[in-house]
Amino acid sequence: MKKGIKYTVFIIIAGVTLFNSMYLLPLDEKLASEEIREFDASAYVDGMWTDLQTAYNGAVEINSLFDKLRQDPAQTFSQESNALGIGNIGYFKVKGEGVVQEVNENNVIILAGDQNVEIETEFIFGNAIRDASGLIRINDFDKTSDLNSISESINEKVRKQLIPDFRTKVKKGDHISFQGAIELNKAHLDLNEPEIIPISLQIVP
Amino acid sequence: MLTLKKYSNIARFQSLIALFLMCLALALMTDNFMTTDNFWNVMRQISVNVCISVGMTLVILTAGIDLSVGSILAFCGAVTAGLLKYGIAIPEVNLFVGFTVFGVIVSGFVAGGALGFVNGYAITKFKVPPFVATLAMLTMARGFTMLWTKGHPITGLGESFGFLGTGWFLGIPMPVWVSGLVVIIAVVVTSKTRFGRYIYAIGGNENAARLSGIPINKIKIWVYVLAGVLAAVGGLLVTARLDSAQPNAGISYELDAIAAVVIGGTSLAGGRGTILGTVLGAVIIGVLNNGLVLLDVSPFWQQVIKGLVILLAVIIDKTNKRGE
Numbered sequence: 001m002k003k004g005i006k007y008t009v010f011i012i013i014a015g016v017t018l019f020n021s022m023y024l025l026p027l028d029e030k031l032a033s034e035e036i037r038e039f040d041a042s043a044y045v046d047g048m049w050t051d052l053q054t055a056y057n058g059a060v061e062i063n064s065l066f067d068k069l070r071q072d073p074a075q076t077f078s079q080e081s082n083a084l085g086i087g088n089i090g091y092f093k094v095k096g097e098g099v100v101q102e103v104n105e106n107n108v109i110i111l112a113g114d115q116n117v118e119i120e121t122e123f124i125f126g127n128a129i130r131d132a133s134g135l136i137r138i139n140d141f142d143k144t145s146d147l148n149s150i151s152e153s154i155n156e157k158v159r160k161q162l163i164p165d166f167r168t169k170v171k172k173g174d175h176i177s178f179q180g181a182i183e184l185n186k187a188h189l190d191l192n193e194p195e196i197i198p199i200s201l202q203i204v205p
Numbered sequence: 206m207l208t209l210k211k212y213s214n215i216a217r218f219q220s221l222i223a224l225f226l227m228c229l230a231l232a233l234m235t236d237n238f239m240t241t242d243n244f245w246n247v248m249r250q251i252s253v254n255v256c257i258s259v260g261m262t263l264v265i266l267t268a269g270i271d272l273s274v275g276s277i278l279a280f281c282g283a284v285t286a287g288l289l290k291y292g293i294a295i296p297e298v299n300l301f302v303g304f305t306v307f308g309v310i311v312s313g314f315v316a317g318g319a320l321g322f323v324n325g326y327a328i329t330k331f332k333v334p335p336f337v338a339t340l341a342m343l344t345m346a347r348g349f350t351m352l353w354t355k356g357h358p359i360t361g362l363g364e365s366f367g368f369l370g371t372g373w374f375l376g377i378p379m380p381v382w383v384s385g386l387v388v389i390i391a392v393v394v395t396s397k398t399r400f401g402r403y404i405y406a407i408g409g410n411e412n413a414a415r416l417s418g419i420p421i422n423k424i425k426i427w428v429y430v431l432a433g434v435l436a437a438v439g440g441l442l443v444t445a446r447l448d449s450a451q452p453n454a455g456i457s458y459e460l461d462a463i464a465a466v467v468i469g470g471t472s473l474a475g476g477r478g479t480i481l482g483t484v485l486g487a488v489i490i491g492v493l494n495n496g497l498v499l500l501d502v503s504p505f506w507q508q509v510i511k512g513l514v515i516l517l518a519v520i521i522d523k524t525n526k527r528g529e
Contacts, residue, residue, distance in 0.1 A: 021309075024303075025301040026301070027299045027300055030294070031294075144358055
């Protein structure tokens, strides 16, 4: 009798727990709602492309940025950089003009003001353009893979739409203007020959 | 000259004295240590370790060890997040089983308890040494986590689940409430129940306990199940706080838990120690971690210093025992 009461109480508790733990839906109904919410990074980037370019129109001139970084790195990082994560890495929107010094297989070196900068033309990877823009908020996305695919789509657009035309025309001695993003580490600040991931490149006639 | 009585009084409070001196030094050496924000930050950080360490204390009191708690934490966090986010699809019957927040919490506990049961069963039925059995579970649970998550974090778990890790209730962070509840239950269980007395008896002298009629295997299995469930509690707190289940979460958490237990005065030989001592050990580890960060000590040196502190705690404990 005592055992019977024990088992009955256990079954009631288990039943109540299960009832409050789960719910059932037809699978096809659930899948249909999932498909609607599937994230299309390429379409998302197409939609934000104009805003992205507008954001980079407000980029800081690279020599002036570097002067500020040499004078007060902490304040410059807090005022000028963007980053989705916490830590020492900051991404900056930069622009500038300069004369082409070298056209290499993977990059183009230009003399902008008093220092050389490296415009990447082959290895367009990472989150620099996305993060420096300051347009993306991490909480707007359910999955980190969606965030990553935004960067992939931006980089692919740069690789396919910007770089090929520029690479065919550029030669040593050309005067070019650029906009792009750089990644800097606050704890190990290295301002020698920065690597710029471009979003706009123009050969000035 | 110190009399024996005075010496034993100092020895009894040595962890508290060490904590007080550490807090005093950090208050003098940093600007941010003695702030309310930092206090709650430290309390939130140690909450996870407190939960795991309480389970580890029960295991060590039986003269065992559980190296798998970090991996179990990761697995339970991943199971919880996966069920909450994706549910279970059964295409054969066109059915989707979704889980509520309450449901995933229960599922996490069941997963942790099940892995703990496997540990306990291997140790008691097949006489596998606890070190080996739980080391095997450490790698298996990590593998299960990778299989479940396919190596990717599971994020975006919603506000109601996130409240468990980031919310506040009556001015106190939720993780502190949860770990406080765990501590209270564990103190009552170890000091006021027959189960608690059996744990001490097994760790003190297993043969004598067996001859006294204590069901050794049953108690040990329950202890490992509880350690698994408490690791699951830690996993839920970490996952809720980060709003993300990371497949590599909890790596080396078992070492912090063992350190808290040892610093708290629990004997690795079993049979001697308290839950409150472990809580004090976890606070010391938490304050040490926080202090080293505030002092901008390199992460590599932080590991060296933590190791030295653990070694020092064991040496002092041994010296005290010889004195007794």
